[in-house]
Amino acid sequence: MAQRRTRILSEMTWPEVREAIERGAGVFLPVGSTEQHGYHLPLATDVILPTELALAVADELDFLVAPPVAYGYRSRPLSGGGQGFVGTISLQARTLMSLVEDVLSELIRQGFERIAVVNWHFENQNFVYEAACLALERHRGSSARILVAEHPFAELSEATMKTLFPEGFPGWDYEHASIMETSLMLHLRPELVLFDRAVDDASKRHPWYDVLPVPEDFVPASGTLWKATQASEEKGRITWEEIVAQFREAVVTELAGTGSPEAVRHER
Template identity: 30%
Template sequence: MANSAAPETNRVAELSWREVESALEATRTLLVPVGSTEQHGHHLPLGVDALMPEAIGERVADRVPALLAPPVWYGVSPHHTFKPGTFTVSTETFQRYVFDVCDSASEWGIENVLLLNGHYLAQDPELEVVVRRLRTESDVEAFHVPLVDLFADVAEEIRTGAVSFHASEFETSIMLALFPELVDMAAATAVDPPAESLPLTDYDALGENRVGWALTADDMAEITDAGNIGDPTVATAEKGEALVEAAVSDVAELVAALEETE
């Protein structure tokens, strides 16, 4: 006899296959948190980039019909290997892995995939390619969703630090809102980036970045001893809640529209 009770969670990893089968009657959308495990300064844990999109995905799935996949914990992070605890994989490995994960979900009924990217900026190019492949090869409505693009307008309004590039005001605020027990604000320290950068590049998540560029591990080691770039000491949970709400509401709006077209 089939289990007709509605599952109490949208997390795929916590459901039986029968519960997933039942959930597919209400949604064909899968949220895939994609992050990395890398150094985030003295004050934040290594898993920030996966913890953030997973928590945001959970809030989205509480508002609109969607399933939440287990997060992708390993990303493209060669520039952070100058500190212990960082894992990195090649672009080719990362792209093939994420593609295969999403493609396999299409085999059991998923039609829409949102890649919630917590390691934004650094692995945006890889995920754009994955989205293209999913759309052309797997017949999946796929979207790359870098968190920074979702909360950029709100971040510009509420920021008090001049620079927030890595493990600073924005990420620290979000972690204070979502996982305060994992944040050690007493260890947070401000790190100013170089005074100048090349034209069309900027050491700021909301900066004048108009061309593709990347930092190496040697670059990072020279720029920051602590690991972060910017000032995390100005972060607050209130700022974090505003950033999270901006991201959640935008993703929920997209998911609702996708489900309406089914």
Template identity: 60%
Template sequence: MRTRNMAHLTWPEVKDAVERNAGIILPIGSTEQHGLHLPLCVDSVLPFELGKAVAENLDMIVAPPVNYGYRSRPTTGGGQTFIGTTSIKGQTLMNTVEDIIDEFIRHGFKRIVLLNWHFENANFIYESAFLAAEKIKAIKPDVKIMVMELPFQTFSEETMNFIFPEGFPGWGIEHASIFETSLMLYLRPDLVLFDRAVDDCADDCPWYDLLPIPEKIVAKSGTLWKATQASEEKGRIAWSELVPTVTEVINKELPK
């Protein structure tokens, strides 16, 4: 087809896609600080790029992203302490995603993928999918919804060792650090100010939350680990494994 970007299609082209049982991918992200060197749109850009990368082989189209996510938390994104981070309530996110799924089903889509990147959106979007599925399971049992809350969690040991030669700190701490910076350097270098990248961390990183948020658990730059160790090559290696992994899973669970 002419393009896999739903927003650039005409309504008759979307109708044609539905009639041949094409699927649809909804990228879900956030508007959240990503350190001194990355833009606020990282969590929306990356799932959108991933959606486009897998759409052709799966005969899917990629819907406009949900660009706002649930509120940032200190130990996985810096928390609601940075100018620019613009978040919505959990209920607002759930209602938005559920409404969009309802509309996809109204259009006639039967293969729906929620492709999330923002850590804090997890569980909320599952609830949206669950509620949407419950409403139509008796009348449209052929509609399938896949929820990928964190599609980047599974990499080979070889790839993990290459990206994180000094050890892996965990995906939460990795916010705006090696992995995301490397992917952006590979996919959207025009959006990266790599000369401003810093290695940083909070003075304390507890396993629990505190409100109001104390300064000691927030990294001052917004980068929670070692962004300077990122590279375009690391992004290329990660992407070359991530795309086929996601493609394989969708093809397995939502075959055309």
């Protein structure tokens, strides 16, 4: 398949988008947040990563990448540091669901039939799923199919986990702005990482439940929930390759069409 001028929908002209729909191209909708990620990572980390994931497979599978949803559901203290950090801008659940539902509904209305929601912000799960359900209910006669990736990857391989966490895996809720996210950003967007400011931090208490109002000892001072200094570009590269492979397989399995590997090989 010949490489297109751009895969970013907002950079295309409307005739280019029309042509993409007519040939059966799919569309990715990245969903993230504007949320603190410690002293060293940008607020847009949860937007950058799902967008990069979508772009990583867009050419070979013939997908466009829609403008990402850059705001997410409220940051929870034990998985994102909470709402107390300057720069974190969150939505109410109903606002997020309405926003994602409306965008998906518009994509379906215009004729896209292969759609994937790619979420990175942990707190958005369930809400993006509900939004996808509601969007399809608005278009009952459509043949559109939506893949909802509330988690951007399944379990990583044992080898990758040992590379990422040589001292043991603490759990994904601890991983906010820590080893994996920092490593991925060092690999993908190193110019945005202030690695000399990375710290190892943790909340004084990290129970399995939440409490409201949020106890002060649930929130680390830096916003980093574990050991960011153990990140590296190499860890990011290894992890990213596995995440991309898993995502590619999911899209091919559930949204096979003109952009499937079989079709790509045929066109070549």
